[in-house]
Amino acid sequence: MSFKLKLLSLALLLSCGTNALAQSDSLLSEWRYLTIQNELMKSNAPYLTVDQAAEKVEIRLGGGVVWELLVDSGTTPLNVQRFSGAFAPDTAVLFEVEYVQLLKFEQRFPDSLLEIVSNAMDMDPSLLQREIPVMFEIQWRDGPKLLVHSLPEGEPREVVLPWREKLDRWLKGFGGSHSFAVQIHRESALTLYRVLKDGAPAFIIR
DSSP, X not given: OOHHHHHHHHXXXXXXXXXXXXXXXHHHHHHHHHHHXXXXXXXXXXXXXXXXXXXXXXXXXXXXXXXXXXXOTTSOOOOHHHHHHTSSSTTOOEEEEEEEEEEEEEEOSOHHHHHHHHHHHTOOGGGSOOEEEEEEEEEETTSXXXXXXXXXXXXXXXXXXXXXXXXXXXXXXXXXXXXXXXXXXXHHHHHHHHHOOTTOXXXXXX
16 A cells, blocks of 8 residues: 555544544533433422523423523623623533622512511411512622613612622622623513522523
């Protein structure tokens, strides 16, 4: 066999090997996604999904979509491509909410009334609606910060944070945390605020 033929044969072998490895990595990645998604579905708890290709942000429960991020008309949509890319490292697909901080709200019912209603209905007072969120931020561990706001019906009240907490979060943001903002419908904002508690999972589909 000539030297040129040997080189061509080697190139073909390397090409086939590279394609096989690429297919193997693709199958492994798909299996990994399906495994994690299956575990999330079996947990019977709501979780956030950020689908980079479909450019969708949803809340799923089991195998169904129960909430989708829809911006108010005339407002700038969330750049899902950039948002999903802010979760690091890009080899990870599962992230947790570090905190959800209410910043502005419309007060609905006073605590005294909630206590009366909860006693009468034998319900946990925390399950009753105390306030309607107007502005709040969500910070993910190793991920971005999302400022969510909606249009209030009345005059909103501002949550006064201790200055140490403000300073701590400002320093975290200064350290490189990516920040995004979006305006959504009141009911959508309320659902997101109630569902995404500390430690709630976010599944990033890259």
